[in-house]
Every structure is written in structure tokens, then in C-alpha cells.
Amino acid sequence: MPNHDPVKSPGHGLRPLVLYPFPPELDGISLQGLYLANGLSENGYETAQCNRKADLEKEFLYRSFRPNVAIGIGFWGDAPDIIKHPMEHGITPVPWLNADGWVANYHELLDSLPLVFVTSNWVKETYIRDGVRNPNILPAPIGIDTRLLKPIPKSDPRVLTMREMLGIRADEKMILTIGGDTTSKGFQEMLRALGKIGSEFPEWKYVGKSWENREPKYHYKAERQIAREFGFTKKIKYIDGPCSRETMNVLLAAADIYAAPSRIEGFGMIQVEAMAAGIPVLSVDAMGIKDTVVHNETGLLAKVGETIELEQEWAYKDMGFGRKQIIKFDKPKTFAVRADIDDLARHLFRLMQDDALRDKMGAKGRERAVAAFDYRKTSLDMARTIEKRLNL
Incomplete structure (x- = not known):
């Protein structure tokens, strides 16, 4: 009979299998897993990685690599792939969970685990709000590569080329928002803030980068309408x-x-990457952002203007339910926020007109990104926590 007992990494108690969308693409979840796996390896841990949905390959690695922990990345709806499957094969699961606005299922399973990582204090608060009672939920920030993401002078030919391609003049301030879709990152709130500023600072261009297309289309149409209202569609x-x-x-x-005054944000990876690049961040004082951006130091955070409360929500079969259904809440749940437009406009105007402030905040952001969010540090911190909590 083959020996399937876990094998320890030399000098370490942890021998992890990292489960995430592997092979990685360029989305946030893939990069979250890639940086964790790379960081563990670079810190001396023998590490395997696998697609979280690849049951055959997972079982093969359970038998051949013999991990003692499976670190699965996803949200609560991924529990069958990143929690149940390892447990059924005698592997201790340690999920690292992202935000989804609410937690609808798998409470007992989550409560049974010796350790659960989440990407921010806000995500932890969401799980507790929605009935998860596990005392072993710990925030763990997502790591980034601060050797790759770093400041580049505005005079660098690559930067000059990029600004030229985007139609940004040398005398214009470039504002940038990046996301799977720009609307969820607060693009509409930013447009209204720019409308408030009006002619007080006219020299700017606003660039919104989305993942693949301008979906959902009704959001894009709404944004174009806002730009038309203020007369700056060409900007x-x-x-x-x-x-x-x-x-x-x-x-x-x-x-x-x-x-990125995001409407919902479990961490804010690109905001941290912007800090690593030495760029000041404008966001909202809520959710996972509170763990990353330091107000008046690495950026400016607008207060919350309104919250989006829901009294019910759809639940689907892929969430572990027998059928598609509406779940009604005992009391309304906060699913998202909107930044206060006046506060956002004040902070934006301050950053637009003060070059020295932007430089100072950019430098502080770089320092914070390197000290707190480099993937080699975050992965080592997680590994040591796992070893301590699981007595490995």
C-alpha cells in the first residue's frame, strides 16, 4: 500500500497545496493565488498548486505530493471545491475567502474549521454578520510584487508613450480607475465629483480601464449620460x-x-499596486479599503454618502441550494456603499492642484506597500500563522 501520510517541507511544518484558478490568468483571484504560491515557494516551503475545480488532479496531488494543508482561494460558494473536497481526502482545508456581499450557505462547515483566512477586516465582519460563528477567522492581506510594481518617472519613454496613446497632454492631470468593470469601482461617483469641480480645475483627463468590455451596458450608458450632463465627454x-x-x-x-471609491471592495489589490507604483489613491472610507489606504498619508478617503441595503436576495444552485430561490433577511443587509460626492470632490480637487502632496503621498504609499503588502512577506506571515494554529 502506498504511504499517503503528509510529508513535511525541509525545515518547515507546512507542506501546502494552493487551490485557485490555475493556470493563472490576469484576474485578481488568479493573481492572489499565484502570489501566495510563489511566496511560499520563495520562503522555502515545498508548494504545489492546482485548479480548485480539478478533482482528478487534486486527488492525484493529495496522493503524490502529500500536502498537510490545502489553502483554497475563493468565496463561500466555493466551499465544495476548496473545503469539502480536501476534507474528504484527509487534508486540512484552510480557505482564504473573498467578499461577495453576503454569506448564504455553508455556515456549519465554515464553523468547523480550525482556521479561516479572509482578505480584510470588513470581510470578517460580513461573515460574522451573516451568522458564521467561527472564532478562528483571521484577516490576511493579498500580496503583490513590489519588485515588479514600482515607481516609474513621468519622463520615462514608456510613460510618455502611454500618456500619448491615451491622449493625455503634459499639462493635464490623468485620473485612472481600473476594475473588472469601472462602475463597481466608483466611476459614476468620480464623474459627479469632477462635475462638482467644474471650471475650477479644467486640465484633466479621466481614464477607465475595464477587464474585457464595457459591461454591463446600462452602466456604461449611464456613465456616458453623466459625462454629457457636465459637458466633458471628450475628457x-x-x-x-x-x-x-x-x-x-x-x-x-x-x-x-x-x-477607486469602490461600491464594494473586499481588499483592493489594484489600489495597493497603485501605492507600490508611487501614485496617491483616492477612495472611500469603508470596507477592505480601510485596511490598505491610510487617509492623509497614502491617499485620501471620502466618507460614505449612502449605503445600499437589501431585504432579500437570489440564491442559486451553484451556491449549494437545491433550487433557485429568494432568501428574505430578518433585517436589511448592507451590500454596497456610495462615496459622498461633495467629500470626494473636495479630496479630488486637493490632489489635482497640489503636486507636492501627490508626490508625498505617493512616496508614503510606496513605503507602505513594500512594508505591508509584498507577497513574500504576506505569504510568510500566513505560513507561520498556519503552522502555529495547526501545530505543524
Whole structure:
């Protein structure tokens, strides 16, 4: 009979299998897993990685690699793949969970685990709000590559080329928002803030980069309508499509202000990457952002203007339910926020007109990104926590 007992990494108690969308693409979940796996390996841990849905390959690695922990990345709805499957094969699961606005299922399973990582204090608060009682939920920030994401001078030919391609003049301030879709990152709130500023500071362009297209289309139409209302449609530039981290670094470095007053944000990876690139961040004082951006130091945070409360929500079969159904809540749940437009406009105007402040905040952001969010540090912190909590 083959020996399937876990094998320890030399000098370490942890021998992890990282489960995430592998092979990685350029989305946030893939990069979250890739940086964790790379960081663990670079810190001396023998690490395997696998697609979280690849049951055959997972079982093969359970038998051949013999991990003692499976670190699965996803949200609560991924529990069958990243929690149940390892447990059924005698592997201790340690999920690292992202935000989804609410937690509808798998409470007992989550409560049974010896350790659960989440991406921010806000995500932890959401799980507790929705009935998860596990005392072993710990925030763990997502790591980024601060050697790859770094400041690039505005005089660099790559930055000059990027700004030229985007139609940004040398005398214009470039504001940048990046997301799977720009609307969820606060694009409409930013447009209204720019409308408030009006002619007080007219020299700017606003670039919104989405993942593949301008979906959902009704959001895009609403944004174009807002721009028409204020008469600055020619100042708005949309770009989309995948982008390597190297080119992302140049795009971030081309900006003067990175703006993402997100409506929902479990962490804010690109905001941290902007900090690593030495660009000040404008966001909202809520959710996972409170763990990353330091107000008046690495950026400015607008207060919350309104919250989006829901009294019910759809639940689907892929969430672990027998059928599609509406779940009604005992009391309304906060699913998202909107930044206060007046506060956002004040902070934006301050950053637009004060070059020295932007430089100072950009430098502080770089310092914070390197000290707190480099993937080699975050992965080592997680590994040591797992070893301590699980007595490995």
C-alpha cells in the first residue's frame, strides 16, 4: 500500500497545496493565488498548486505530493471545491475567502474549521454578520510584487508613450480607475465629483480601464449620460482588455491620481499596486479599503454618502441550494456603499492642484506597500500563522 501520510517541507511544518484558478490568468483571484504560491515557494516551503475545480488532479496531488494543508482561494460558494473536497481526502482545508456581499450557505462547515483566512477586516465582519460563528477567522492581506510594481518617472519613454496613446497632454492631470468593470469601482461617483469641480480645475483627463468590455451596458450608458450632463465627454477615455503586470505598472505610473471609491471592495489589490507604483489613491472610507489606504498619508478617503441595503436576495444552485430561490433577511443587509460626492470632490480637487502632496503621498504609499503588502512577506506571515494554529 502506498504511504499517503503528509510529508513535511525541509525545515518547515507546512507542506501546502494552493487551490485557485490555475493556470493563472490576469484576474485578481488568479493573481492572489499565484502570489501566495510563489511566496511560499520563495520562503522555502515545498508548494504545489492546482485548479480548485480539478478533482482528478487534486486527488492525484493529495496522493503524490502529500500536502498537510490545502489553502483554497475563493468565496463561500466555493466551499465544495476548496473545503469539502480536501476534507474528504484527509487534508486540512484552510480557505482564504473573498467578499461577495453576503454569506448564504455553508455556515456549519465554515464553523468547523480550525482556521479561516479572509482578505480584510470588513470581510470578517460580513461573515460574522451573516451568522458564521467561527472564532478562528483571521484577516490576511493579498500580496503583490513590489519588485515588479514600482515607481516609474513621468519622463520615462514608456510613460510618455502611454500618456500619448491615451491622449493625455503634459499639462493635464490623468485620473485612472481600473476594475473588472469601472462602475463597481466608483466611476459614476468620480464623474459627479469632477462635475462638482467644474471650471475650477479644467486640465484633466479621466481614464477607465475595464477587464474585457464595457459591461454591463446600462452602466456604461449611464456613465456616458453623466459625462454629457457636465459637458466633458471628450475628457473621458475608456480602455479594456487584459494587461500584463509590466504594462499595468506603466499605466499606473502614467496616472497622477488613482481613483477607486469602490461600491464594494473586499481588499483592493489594484489600489495597493497603485501605492507600490508611487501614485496617491483616492477612495472611500469603508470596507477592505480601510485596511490598505491610510487617509492623509497614502491617499485620501471620502466618507460614505449612502449605503445600499437589501431585504432579500437570489440564491442559486451553484451556491449549494437545491433550487433557485429568494432568501428574505430578518433585517436589511448592507451590500454596497456610495462615496459622498461633495467629500470626494473636495479630496479630488486637493490632489489635482497640489503636486507636492501627490508626490508625498505617493512616496508614503510606496513605503507602505513594500512594508505591508509584498507577497513574500504576506505569504510568510500566513505560513507561520498556519503552522502555529495547526501545530505543524
